[in-house]
Amino acid sequence: MNPQFNFDRAVALVGKSIFIDLTVVDHDETFIERKQMFGRIEQVTNDRGISIRLIPSGEEYFLAPDLDSIEPAAPGDYRLETTGEIIDQPDLKTSRLIHLPPPEFENKIVQE
Numbered sequence: 001m002n003p004q005f006n007f008d009r010a011v012a013l014v015g016k017s018i019f020i021d022l023t024v025v026d027h028d029e030t031f032i033e034r035k036q037m038f039g040r041i042e043q044v045t046n047d048r049g050i051s052i053r054l055i056p057s058g059e060e061y062f063l064a065p066d067l068d069s070i071e072p073a074a075p076g077d078y079r080l081e082t083t084g085e086i087i088d089q090p091d092l093k094t095s096r097l098i099h100l101p102p103p104e105f106e107n108k109i110v111q112e
Contacts, residue, residue: 009067010044016091017041018052018070019078020063023095027102036080037061038087063096070094 017040024032039052039061050063050070073093077086 005046005065006067007046010046010065013041013044013050013067013070013092015041017055017087018092018094019073019087019090020052020061021093021095022098024098024100026100029099032100034081036082038078038080038085038090041092063094066096069096 017038020035020037020039022035022037024035026032037052037054039054041050042053042060043051044065044067046065048062049065052061052063053059054061070092071094073090075089077088078090078093079086
């Protein structure tokens with residue numbers, strides 16, 4: 001449990017649209033891939049993290065409950081690089097760096 005978790009702030013995020021920008025690197029900091037997604041925050045808890053319903057797939061996606069990495073999105077349109085889809089005025093945005101573990105720890109992922 002994170003003692004810094006702000007319940008009131010978490011509740012205020014529910015229902016907001018969010019643009020997600022993830023950069024994945026390996027254990028040596030070598031770039032692997034960049035992922036971008038868009039969805040609506042459904043739930044935020046300290047133990048399960050941030051539940052996001054992705055648009056348009058409807059898939060549920062989870063982020064670590066790091067509320068400090070979520071900020072208001074600047075006004076304007078955002079483009080998903082992989083699909084070219086334009087996201088009109090998301091409420092929030094987050095950028096995260098995901099470190100893949102060394103091969104001997106393949107089943108663990110650490111988000112910053």
